[in-house]
Amino acid sequence: MTSMTRAIQLGRKEKPKRGSLLLLIPGIASVVLLGILPLFIVARNSFAVADNYGGITDGLTLDNYAKLLDPVYSKTLLYSLGLGLLNTAVCLVIGYITSYYIVSRPAGKQGFLLLLVIIPFWTDFLVRTFAWITILGSGGPIAGVLGIFGIAGFSLIPSNVAVVLGLLYSFLPTAIFPIYASMRSIDGSLKEAATDLGCGWWGVQRRVILPLTRPGLLGAALLTFIPTMGVFVIPVLLGGGKDPLVGNLIVTLYTEFRNQPMGAAASMLLLILMLISMVLVGLLLQRSATKGSSSRTKRSSTEKGA
Amino acid sequence: MTVDRVVNGIARGVFVFLYIPIAAVIVYSFNAAGTNTRFEGLTLQWYVELFQDAALMQTLQTSAIVAVITATVATAIGIMFALGLARYRGRGRASLLALIALPLIVPEIVLGVAMLSVFSATKIPLGILTLVLGHLIVSLPLATLVLMSSAAMLDPSLPEAATDLGCTPWQTFTRVYFPLLRPAVVAAWLLSFTTSFSNIVMSTFLSGVGSTTLPLKIYSSLKTGLTPSINALGALLILLTLVIVLLVGVSQMRRILVESRS
Amino acid sequence: MKKITTAAAVGIVAALALTSCSAGGSGDGTSTELNVYAWADEIPQTVFDAFTEETGIKVNVDNFDSNETMISKLAAGNSGYDIVEPSQYAVQQLVGQELIEPLDKSKIEGIENLAPKFADPSYDPGLEYSVPWVWGTTGILYNSACTGGEEITSWDSLFDEKWKGKVNMLDNMLAAYIAGLQVNGYDADSTDEAEIEAATESLIEQKSILAGYNSTNYGELVASGDVCISEAWGGTSTAKIVEQNPDVHYVLPEEGGSLWVDGLSIAKGAPHQDAAYEFINFLLRPEIAAMATNDGGLASANAAAAEHVSDQGLLSNAAVYASDEQVENADFIVDPGAAMKFYQDGWTRVKAS
Incomplete structure (x- = not known):
């Protein structure tokens, strides 16, 4: 049963506690x-009129x-x-x-592995991106090795492959962390029990780990998908900037076009x-959760009946 | 279990992948050519230049201060929010979740410009404080979401059990919740620290006189070209981190040993 | 946990103290500080050091990555900066938004040292708001090993099918339109809708042969041969690449030239105005202005500085100092004003096509 289901079911029984409401205040206040x-x-500016010098006048328009x-x-x-x-x-x-790999290591090692995931990101973003340009470009090691075998002219800079690689590199830790956090909380005996009951590797994933990791996977999906929309340096440096992303568009509107109102509208x-x-x-999540829980309730009631 | 072996293989490959550019940064930090496009033998010149560059060192210090404060505040608020939400049974859970994730949906440039207007309207001078606030809003959702996926897994009967055993709410937190959440707390702190440390866009708009961060300095020097001492700095940061990790790792090991003996 | 909270609290208090202290000094003629917001490395560190040594005024330097960033910081008000270093078209925008102070000419000494081309520029007639500091050109950077020895002399090559996949353009609207307009035989600062439209058509057509738009590390791309020909800004990084690689050349296109100038202005409400004037006067001295070339690798707008340039070869290096004849024919890329709309509509279509 996922935490969501549990929460929803419990929601019918209990009333909110004042203590938990207090805990929410700093977060809500910050946001x-x-x-x-x-x-x-931003919302107000999206209806404003830009003046010729990049300022904003008081007008009101839908233009x-x-x-x-x-x-x-x-x-x-x-x-x-x-x-x-x-x-x-x-x-x-x-x-x-x-x-999955990190969680399967001994507990003492997991923190270290997690650190290994994050450490590369303490080098500046641009430094890392430029390192990728070196590696994938025509003067880099890959081109050098291919050159030895007589394959000349290798260069992935600029290319869409490089953009995908660069995006993966930038967002991987953001994806790993929430998945790890929820996978870590899974009771190890569940996996053993499933294996004992004859589940293969895929079976264990499908029936135990994947469903229990769902909150983490969803968090990871949000944390990767949404920020990708706002990315604007990677497509230019690795992809040649011929296909702008929404992020590039908004930056262009705000800076080069000095049209804050239109940039604001695009953002809205x-x-x-x-x-x-x-x-x-x-x-979708809520529906699948209620569906899952209702089928389970049904099953348990039939079991009781039997 | 052949599938397990394949999975482990891929995972190890991921760790290699993560360190490919880092290896390149380190190698090229010794490159005598002064450009990344070819390699012309070894030199320590860039490290010498790096340490003579007082302005660059100043930006490193600013970045570190901002990142530590941001990560600590974001994690603290994130813990409270995650625990509060995990225990909250009322309506509007989904809205609360959406609220905390909201800053993620807004492109940073929009948020940065908008916050700049707020700070100028309220006459808050631009500097470390505004940088922290700007970084806080982009790292808080990350920290909270990481913590929430873990907090959601906690058994809801825990606080009652703790209270029955005579724990005050604070003791319940330090003795029950915190140990259970520790992996997620560490993950959240690291993620927020990294988010702040590498942020460019928010910093662009929210830094003030004398509070240029390292990424800003690097970004603004792109017009005249990145110097190889930037590679040297990148290499040094990695080495420094590894040393700290090893030191912390060793001390933690010792503590565990001591505790198990007593 | 308590320790962490305490540490955070201490940190925040320290941060507040830092920010509130950084405004230091006063505007009553005894400033001990000066806050400068400039392009990275365009005013070399050696210049700041010399200024501090002579006057005892401490200089805080911050850098911006684009004129637009700098403008939005100033537009927000109470930025705390005294001196800013806008490019020519940015001066027009700053004046339009009233973000910089008109200069009090009676407090400025040495303005006669400027080269004639910069003494009364179209973007700031009479230098009411800015004092030119460094300048450069927009031209073509190419790798002759990559072009098979062929010399590139014209914008035409950037639109030539022959170099498909090997051409880079600057990722900057006004810069791209210099090539787009001049290749069609129009002025680079055209405000004519039909001319801009023709340039847009050329740029859209050009897109299929481009490797990409890049105004960041195009020099390295040309040096490594990832691209053969690139539109380029003359200046430090270009000169460095030309110097390091004998195959790489920087030329000004035969269709004509264009100039950029980065100058010094005083921000509205600058807290240390007296120090700001002192700084401007310091930078107008020929021997100090020459440091822009000696230590920064850029062309100085100060004619009297030429004799103080230690490497006289730089004065005839096209990547740094364009020739007098070229400068004479070249125009400043100025703010298009009302015609900005045509550029923006066109550039949007170029990028989206």
């Missing part, structure tokens, strides 16, 4: 003051949104969504496998789109 309050300004409906922008959006989904899928698979649209997809994911 409201530092996140939502500034967003009101900024209307302009964004131009089909030139839909290509950028679709490309970003596609790349985001691809990156999320790759990160989840690799993140799951890596977390992206925000709404992301909120809708989050709600959809939430609904």
